[in-house]
Amino acid sequence: MSKKRTNPDFVNGVPELVVLDLLAKRPMYGYELVQAIREASGGTLEFGEGCVYPLLHKLEERGQLASRRMEIGGRSRVVYRVTVGGRKRFAEAAARWREVVEGVQQVLGGSTSVPSRAG
Amino acid sequence: MSKKRTNPDFVNGVPELVVLDLLAKRPMYGYELVQAIREASGGTLEFGEGCVYPLLHKLEERGQLASRRMEIGGRSRVVYRVTVGGRKRFAEAAARWREVVEGVQQVLGGSTSVPSRAG
């Protein structure tokens, strides 16, 4: 068994971002959301239940999500929807996300494609 | 004083990414690097010395950076350069970074506005 990587890449705040986005498009329950993230990202983003469920609870505590028990398929499931505060939060997070992405692009900018230049 | 935010947004692994990139372009010493990150990103990315110095040491331990004491301005400074392993690491990190960015974009896709028609 190698090391456990709990913070592997660049996913930090990304779960919150995509959860707020996907739930804004359509209310879902946790288990459905886990799969939705995977499918919507083409398999690139994959967050386990141990990440999604606590996140949902946290966002609900903040008033950015609201849960409702609904009967789906003959069983009661906890369906989450985005509140007004949640949409605001998403807008902020998305803006920050873009900032970071653009910031990184500005730094990497010329090095990802431009060959070494005499300096 | 409100809460301390140690993991504010989406910067996770980003310091490693930009450090490897900037040092690959031109060897620098720590303090210079801190400012270089800030300037290269247009002020968007800003990592303190408490983040950069331990990172430099870690990357050096991994053999991805190499340090050398040099006389600059009449004083000895610890200048870091990227090794072959560091370039490899950067390539991997950059690829992963792009994956995540594209993954998020696929999810957010139509919700961020941006009617990029050139696509």
Added chain:
DNA sequence: TTGGCATACCTCAAACCAATAGGTATCGTC
């Protein structure tokens, strides 16, 4: 010389987040 400031390097504790693993309950099938 003394004091203050910016530069330059370093380290530590705190806070936060995702990953892993484990636990519980229901439904359908055998």
Added chain:
DNA sequence: GACGATACCTATTGGTTTGAGGTATGCCAA
């Protein structure tokens, strides 16, 4: 009843940035 898939939840762990603090040197002013 046993088993697996679905569905929900929690505790622990590991890694990372942040913030604050500490040390030392060079330059400038008094």
